[in-house]
Amino acid sequence: MICFLPVSFRDVRQWIILLAFMVLVNCNASVKHKTPNCTMVKAYSQEHTYKHPWERVTSASWRKFADPENKRTLSHILEVDTLNHNLDSKSGKLYTTRAITIHAPGPWFLRKIVGQDICHCVESTVVDAQTRSMQLATKNISLQKYVEVEERIRYDPHPENPNEWTICRQETSIRIKPLSTLASMAEKIEQKCVEKFQQNSAKGREVMERMCKYLEAESSSRGISGRL
Secondary structure (H helix, E strand, O other): OOOOOOOOOOOHHHHHHHHHHHHHHHHHHHHHOOOOOOOEEEEEEEEEEEOOOHHHHHHHHHHOOOOHHHOOOOOOEEEEEEEEEEEOOOOOEEEEEEEEEEEOOOOHHHHHHHOOOEEEEEEEEEEEOOOOEEEEEEEEOOOOOOEEEEEEEEEEEOOOOOOOOEEEEEEEEEEEOOOOOOHHHHHHHHHHHHHHHHHHHHHHHHHHHHHHHHHHHHHHHHHHHHHO
8 A cells, every 4th residue: 555645844853753643543443353462661770789788778779769969860759659569478578569750661652642741650579588588570550552561670789798798680571562563663672661661670770879878888887976
């Protein structure tokens, strides 16, 4: 089928938007005709060693969103609200659920098609102080028709130096749903999403390192005050 585009579309951005919209329509039509599911998945993992004890690193994780100095670095985070906070008296595990509002992931033209600049996510956290383990799972609950992102982070004592270091393992999967009928565009969008998430992860580590140093200084200050 030959499609004639209006000659007024001279702006390259408008051409890209129109092309992406056409792919979106075609993919939705294929779903109606029960063709294979239009889904592509991009996954990656990262590890980082914090040269701070597990207790300090996990405290930094709790406090990183609340510190005013971190808001400029974590500018993609718009709002964080605690929905649930429960300590299991039998197991001693702490369960927490938080709602996180962020800037919508992906390149600008995907946000243009979706019609939203923000994305709502839910973060579930389990902390086991006895085994010194902290696990976080975050996924988006809006824009799921277009993209699904799931992130898992785990903080454990580092096996080489469990009393002084903490290892952070992060796994992220990104599913771009309606654009996989045009593989080249889907791959570019996924790659843009990955690059953005990796940049945000780097910012998160920067904030965590800063918070750990702050907590270390705070602890030293208390120790000095206690001896006076």
